[in-house]
Amino acid sequence: MTTSDVTIKFNNPGFDLDVHFPLPTRGISGLFGPSGSGKTTLIRCLAGLERPSQALIRVGDSVWQSDNIFLPAHKRRVGMVFQDVRLFDHLKVEGNLLFGYKRTPVPDRKIKIDDVLKILELKPLLGKRPEKLSGGEAQRVAIGRALLTSPSLMLMDEPLAALGEQHKKDILPYLKKLPENFGIPMLYVSHDFEEIAALTQYMICLNNGKIQAQGKLPEVASNLPEIMHRWAPDNFIKGETCGPGKYKLPDGQVIHIPLAASPARIVINARDISLLRIAPEHHAGDALLKGQIEKIAEICGEKNMIRISLAGQEINVLLGTRGSNESWICPGNEVYMVINRIKLEME
């Protein structure tokens, strides 16, 4: 598999961006950082909208920038989705969608119009003018428009930041579907950790113009105490439905779920789990799981991020300040997890 590599040095008065990182060639990568950390500058450099003083940008087989190469934006085959949408008001939705498609050389048109229309549910919007669209609809059109250039990299600069809560929730499922349907690597910029966590397991953290951490979400998160303090990751538990209301894990333990449900995965937030040393006598058992402590991470000076192995899967448990100093909470020990709340992920 070919890799993508990014090195950028960009000097602005009062702000320096200096990054070097491998860019995942599949799936969604979250680019996370507080406001002013350089996220937008970074992806503008990737898109060819800014010209860094020194850079090596290689995406797959093509070099977008090096010491003697600078491909302008229109030659980069990059799909860019902006926070402020930027649809063309003089064209209807259809014209907007086809704008980039028409300018993509025929052999490069890998993404089909019908697929984009179907997956983003754009068909009912085709004849509308951009100003008649809701914020969420407009952003879906912008995403479709970028996809139809069959880009080798999608860049999304806080595409949900300008939307209301409801619209955000509406559009997230569409975003989630993109990598598997179109196979285009995506770099998704956000200052909202939960948004990134909902979309991807892989993230790159930028702070003050430098990469602070990069990798799978739980590891990155445990390196970033200031974030973890506010945020607890979701755990995804895979098993299978076995009979009504029962979800069986590979090791035979059963989680009780609503009767008619047949979820693909069970989602348990790290905050919704508490730990017990021994199983309580009068516990119904339906929300109790047994696992083994693997690792304890310190967050803000407290040992409260516990990683537990459960039926071959990793579960992160975020303990409150109380109870985290108990002596029985140490790697290797078996513990009981009381699940206070589960979410189901259907397929």
Next chain:
Amino acid sequence: MNDFSIPGLTPLLLSLKLAGLTTLLLIFIATPLAWWLSQTKNGFKPLFEAIVALPLVLPPTVIGFYMLVLLGPEGFIGRSWIGMGGDTLTFSFTGLVIASMVYSLPFVVQPIQNAFEGLGRHILESAWTLGARPIGAFFSVVLPLSAKGYLTALVLGFAHTLGEFGIVLMVGGNIPGKTRVISIAIYDHVEMLDYSYAHKLSAGLLIFSLLLLLGVYLINHRWRIRT
């Protein structure tokens, strides 16, 4: 003079021809100029803007005087023109067109520049990332989105040239069928105390201008409703 059948037909047609030609040529000159002014980060931008705006504040006689000097056989433009095989520019229709272009320049440049600046870089960037070359993005995105600015520029440039008097008198004089435009014709008749003729011409111009502007505002209004 053949304008006895319909009063002032020849001067009116001449005025329309002058205004139409001036505006058309100005659009071609104003587009790159307005684009440059809207995009440049040059520190001298205010100076250039001030120069473009000069005809707004100068008395037409001042512009007329300098144009007369420049367009005359000894002037820079007049001499070059004759050098290229042209006729004398002063007191000719061609000279009038050139002088009118200077006079109406800000009325055409400014609305277009405002439209360009209103679009901002954002919309261009999104066109580029969608694979449009810079020049293609200009024609496929910037121009259509600046249509209102162009309409304003067309009408203001046209109407302003139509109503010009001082410069025409100084540069073009009063040659029937050649440089005697409607505003001059009106002035002539007033001077000869032929008020009824002056009335007809003035009323005609007034109604024509009103209809023109009404048309523009109607179109503008409709656009606003649509958007």
